[in-house]
Amino acid sequence: MTTLRADGLAQMSRLKLLRLFGLNFSGSLNFLSSExxxxxxxxxxxxxxxxxxxxxxxxxxxxxxxxxxKLWEGTKVLQT
Structure with missing residues (x-):
């Protein structure tokens, strides 16, 4: 089984589509692309x-x- 490192996702700031199946994950997830x-x-x-x-x-x-x-920690204002 493949392992994905958290810092790898941090370098993908323009990522628009993310589909992950059958992966192990190492580290903590602090970033997902705003795109x-x-x-x-x-x-x-x-x-x-x-x-x-x-x-x-x-x-x-x-x-x-x-x-x-829950979706995230704290409160977020959602755009309509």
Whole structure:
């Protein structure tokens, strides 16, 4: 099974589509691209999304079999 490092995602600031299946994850997730429009992460291993994640452009979020308990820490103002 392949392992993805957290700092690898931090270098993808213009990423628009992220689809992950069958991966191990090392480190803590502190960054997701604010350009993300589609996020599909099977067995997302964290309890929330990164607090600095700007979800303004996100159209679809799929986290099947995840450990997520809430979308993010704290309060966020959502655009309409």
């Amino acid at each position: 993300l429009e589609y996020l599909n992460w099977n067995k997302y291993p964290f309890t929330c999304l990164p607090s600095r994640f700007e979800s303004d452009k996100l159209v679809e979020l799929i986290l099947r079999g995840s450990s997520i308990r």
